Amino acid sequence: MENKFELVGKRPTVLTESKKRRTLRGKPVISVSFILVLILACSFCELFMPKDPTYMDLYNADAAPNGEFFFGTDAMGRDIFSMIWYGGRISLFIGFFATVISVFIAVIFGSISGLAPKWVDSILMRFTELLLSIPSLLLVILLQAIMGKANVLSISIILGLTGWMSMAKVVRSEVRQIRESEYVIAARCMGAGFWRIVWKHLAPNFVSSIMFMAVMNVRSAIVAESTLSFIGMGLPLEIISWGSLLSLAERSILSGSWWIIVIPGVFLVLTLLCLTNIGNHLRKAVNRKESNL
Amino acid sequence: MSDILKIENLSVNFRSEDGESEVVRGVSFSLKSGETLAIVGESGSGKSVLAKSIMKLLPHNAYIKEGEILLNDIDITSYTERDMQKLRGSVLSMIFQDPMTSLNPTISIGKQIAEAVRLHSPKMKRADVKSRVIELMELVGIENAEERYNLYPHNFSGGMRQRSALAIAIAQNPAILFADEPTTSLDVTTQLQILDLLRDIQKKLGMAVVFITHDLGVVARIADRVAVMYSGKIVEIGTAEEIFYDPKHPYTWGLMKSLPSFAEKGKELYTISGFPPSPGDLPKGDAFAPRNEYALRIDYEEMPPMFKVSDTHYAATWLLDSRAPKVLPPVRRDMNV
Amino acid sequence: MIRENPFVYYGKKLFVFLLSLFILSLAVFFISRLAPGDPLVSYYGDRVEKMSVEEREWAENKLGLNESLPVQYGRWAKNALCGDFGISYKYKMEASEVIGERIGNTLVLGGIGFLLTFVLALGLGILCAYYEDKWLDKLLCRVGTITSCIPEFWLSLVLILIFSVNLNLLPGSGAYSIGNKDDFGDRMLHLVLPLAVVVINHLWYYAYMVRNKLLEEVRAEYVLLGKAKGLSKRKIIFRHCLRNIMPSYLSLMAISVPHIMGGTYIIETVFSYPGIGKLATESARYKDYNLLMLICLISGAVVILCNIIAQIINERIDPRMRESRHIEEGEVAENGK
């Protein structure tokens, strides 16, 4: 038997691999799958739509949900089930396209503001704050009124043009923060050029906060489109989107056709909810520290 | 002197997504009234958690797994938050590392001290409270206390803030003060002033101090007794003289030897190789063994118990077992100064 | 730095306010006029299409639309300074009168909604922060997230459908029943649903903000010191944390006035509530220039005013922001020891 009390000295520590397993726990699985299914269904709606969503079947106007019209028909006899998928396409498209425009403007504007000397920065920031303090819907309505009759593209552009401000502020503060961080100073000392710093250091570090803002932007663009169309300042009735679909709802209140209000609305709210969930998940966990209370 | 605080086999665990981690493991010690116990250890050794677990200031993901906390022979381990509120401030008190963040930035210093004064004697008159606050401020060495009553923490320098925090902590004449690295973020000259102030106040009020630090120089100045912690365990405890002049644990040896103040210029500094283990993934046996030059085979298999060296001096190393080979302590005390 | 003379300080703010209004009026004036569309339509309706060239000229001349834009602006500005904002083409009466009739309604709806939202949000936020990660907090967060995802127009529709059409409990449109213009109770009844929408729509956004700010605050170290001196959880939240977030909450309140205002415009449309929200969309659509200008100016004035108030709150109320002369003094005194 070996001596238990033999002097054996130290042993090199072997770094154990961290045991973190990638799990889906805590990730917004349901939300992501809902959005994916919705996108797929909307893109390929022709494959399963029972009716032509634009066809006005006046004999069956205002029909309650039944075997033929799963979600009923609206006041003009259009099949709501088909319209939801068909219109979802436009709503989602506007949401995403407006966001692309916003992100584009926000990243450029924010980066310029973040990298520019102090006085330029403060002028640019005052400007965004000014825009930000105008109720965005009012701004959209104004622009829309000025641009005249709306179509999908014009509405996306308007929403894109009015939705970039808060994102630009985030980009700007991220850029400032990263720019003054020690690892960027270190890279500059090493002689890294401007583009290398942007590409290797700035971009990877602010992508996560942009993602959160972008998802939230999709959400608010969808809301804005539906609200605009609803009050009659957005898409006209013949271009089917969730908003224009709902714009008939006011009339249906009187006739008691609840399905025209509730069914498209539920889809809208579910979509927004899923987007919010995804967004919240993307947001950096700020409160990781434990409470002192 | 009697023990006013006795800790028996205290263990504190933290829950996290990756599982449990044992941050304090079976710690026992006692504290006599009026004495200063220094707890020394590296970051992550659990020294700060130990103090917070006695104060019951642990975050929600931490819990006392086992053990007893006896305050004046009364078991307070299972005390509720409400019971603890009565003890905190009046019997147990604490100051923290960063005086910048440990004071509320939007309330004036005077009011923050007054709040502590009024807390346990709510019927005190306004004027009395104020005079008591000013008395306290003068006690901790804030000059022109009356003028400074209405200043905010950001008007103060680091040393002054720590003095204010100390005034809050001693407002109720607590029996025990926990000082969690109170001088670490201060400059050396200020550090010394605060240490001396702490010692003066301790003498005046007769309170016991548990001083948590990683700086052996500070320990030498302030401590009556020293406990050395490693990976959540007290590996050696004894009077300051015993720890500094006759350390028994290889980790204490390592700490002493790696101090540049003891090193000879030009010679390589002694180092403890490797890094401390993470509390969620402790090795079997003695947690220090993999970094220990003097590790015995048994160290890798069994955790060493506390061996008694003298009535006051205990160390947790198998080297003190009668079967172990005799090792000469590598710390030579004649090297310094 | 020494604090500015209050007269200079507020004078500067007033100047900024007036300057912003001027720029705003310029911008709205030129943008609206450069946009395509025929303002005569709103005055003469469909008759415009049948007008001859001479008739058109005469009409434009009468409304002052034939002159160059700077001249038109100059005239408008001169009249506006005397309190004459021109006539509304659509309603064929003084624009200020058209607005005067309706602004009261908007103020009642927006004002009560605003106050309710912020009071409730504060309460809800505190509740959530107090019970962080307990079931109540989790429940409120879930419900809150859902409510914040419901577009206000759809919420209005659903509420009308339920309470007005199906249950027939509350009126679903207008500000009062016909013939009951001066009946206070009737007006209140008409307010219930629109108010509910205003509050439900904005509540969670602000409550969540309060919750997060409080949670951040609760993680500050001074909370530990507060606990260590014996404060209860409630006292720490109300006396310390809440106090620290109040300045930012107040300034947030000020900045959000326009957003709540923007929301009421939609709600007014759905509930056919006679406020200026409906007017705004109409006037923009029909190029009712004078009315549009006035609405934009009023909204803009509110926006700018709120921003300035927010700035003042930030600069003056929070002691951390207030410039202090004492830093140097404190530093010197400390170092002089």
Next chain:
Amino acid sequence: MSEIILDVRNLTHHFGIGKKLSVKALDNVSFAVKKGEIFGLVGESGSGKSTVARCVMNILKPTSGEIFCEGINVLNPKEFKKNKKQLEASRQLIFQDSASSLNGRMTVREIVSEPMKIHKVKPPRGTFDAEAEFQLFYVGLDKSLLDKYPTELSGGMRQRVAIARALTMEPRLLVADEPISSLDVSVQAQIINLFAHLRCEHNCSILFIAHDLSVVRYLCDRVGVMCKGKLVELAPVEKLFASPRHPYTKALLSSIPIPDPRLERERVMEKFDYDPKLLSGKLREVSEEHFVLWGDEE
């Protein structure tokens, strides 16, 4: 006298706060670092020692003064531009907080090989990977760390990665801004040894900025003591510790805690009153290579 690698002359820097006020962060600081020596710069927080480092590295532009790095005036824009590439390779900076000086989204491999990629240097050991591996080995880290991210490492490991990154360019001057003050005692010792090693084997000069005097005493050859933006005393380390002249240095030295209870408890701290008089005047040589800031009237 041996060759001088870094020569700082009359460096003055003012930080503006507000429109009218400005604070003298550095006031007429001059010193020189010789080839192959470790020059310590000590002082309390706010003494301006980090500002010196940042000026030397061209991160901050000082209000006035000159800095010569291997004979190149780095504050002269023309000269700096001409020698930029060379300077960037031969001067390297090590920060206090390695957590923030390493990009959290790069692996150790990328971090260590970044300087070589920037300067398009052909790695001396063949590939970038081999070079990174070698540098890690040199600073005492295992190559298994190559694919880890900085957040997965402990403070001591990160600081070594930062040093390894600096070493890839084989610098002749290393500016270390409080490189060990955020580390634990046992890890501190490892890094101190590493610095001593660098000097011996690479003949690297080090500007070592610290507030811990016992470390400076062990590691450095010459020391400059800074107080409120002024260099108050400059001497070889033994001389400074044996016979400090300036009252501030005396106070500072007397406040180092000694890890020995019997000595430490008896020790009384020297008082130093901030007297503007004591912080004015010129550096004068009191004995060989020992300079003290001395008021004019004395």
